[in-house]
Amino acid sequence: MAKEQGRKLIAQNKKARHDYTIIDTYECGLVLTGTEVKSLRQGRASLVDGFVSVESGEAWLYNVHVPEYSQGTWTNHSARRKRKLLLHREEIDKLDSKTGETGNTIVPLSLYFKDGRAKVEIALAKGKKEYDKRQALREKQDTRETNRVISAVKRKERGQL
Template sequence: MISVAKKKKPATNVLARNKKARHDYTILETYEAGIVLTGTEIKSVRAGRMNLKDGFARVRNGEVWLENVHISPYEQGNQFNVDPLRNRKLLLKKREIKKLIGTTQNAGITLVPLRVYLKHGVAKLLLGVARGKHSYDKRETIKRRDQDRELRRVMKNRW
């Protein structure tokens, strides 16, 4: 019998997640963006010392900027550490930026960081184009999730 080798998926290592994003927003579209970081910041990110909870992105002067994301100072970085809450530039293609400019002009649309991960040794950010949920939408999502969980539990016990 001949065995066929499976293709390996590219190595992605999730370093930080924004767990509240999918609860508070309806994600319409996602983009993968690079992040411009300093040397001590990337070391801190690789250690998983990053918080995306209150972060958002904004398009200014044809560039996309990540704001209000906290990257803890690197312990061995001393004088090379920078402000933990500084704005960081996101690297996207020009046509993606133009598309984001058009979509963010609509009322209620925002750019939310979903997760940060390593891809081939480079830090990437998954950026979501999102619309805020109302409280009744959040309750509906929780209700649907509980129903799915109950259905899976019942089906598991049937077999």
């Protein structure tokens, strides 16, 4: 059997980009059990309540829901167990010092397979206030509206020529 190539997305946390200002992103591996990998290969996972914590020099991923594997036996995993993240020592130390600052946290952005290995993209993020969220949404709507008007004008010009 040929080895998988490229990136196959399993789950994405779209709400994180709305709720947080992303400062820096990291790609890291996950320590998983066999049934977790099989469940992820079926494309089933949820990053909604997930967060990362650094404890005694190791990074841990919490509250990520990977449902139990349907054909699993007594060796099946628990759905919301904490999972160890594989990062370089310098990255862990940097994340640990940055989360000590007020308002910073680490959130998972996406979970995917890269060349057959499970990876998670995490981000050092700062929480947005409610008015920041509204402002970002308003800016997004404004740019969408201006792009719509510009494309309509261009279509009209093409039709007249």
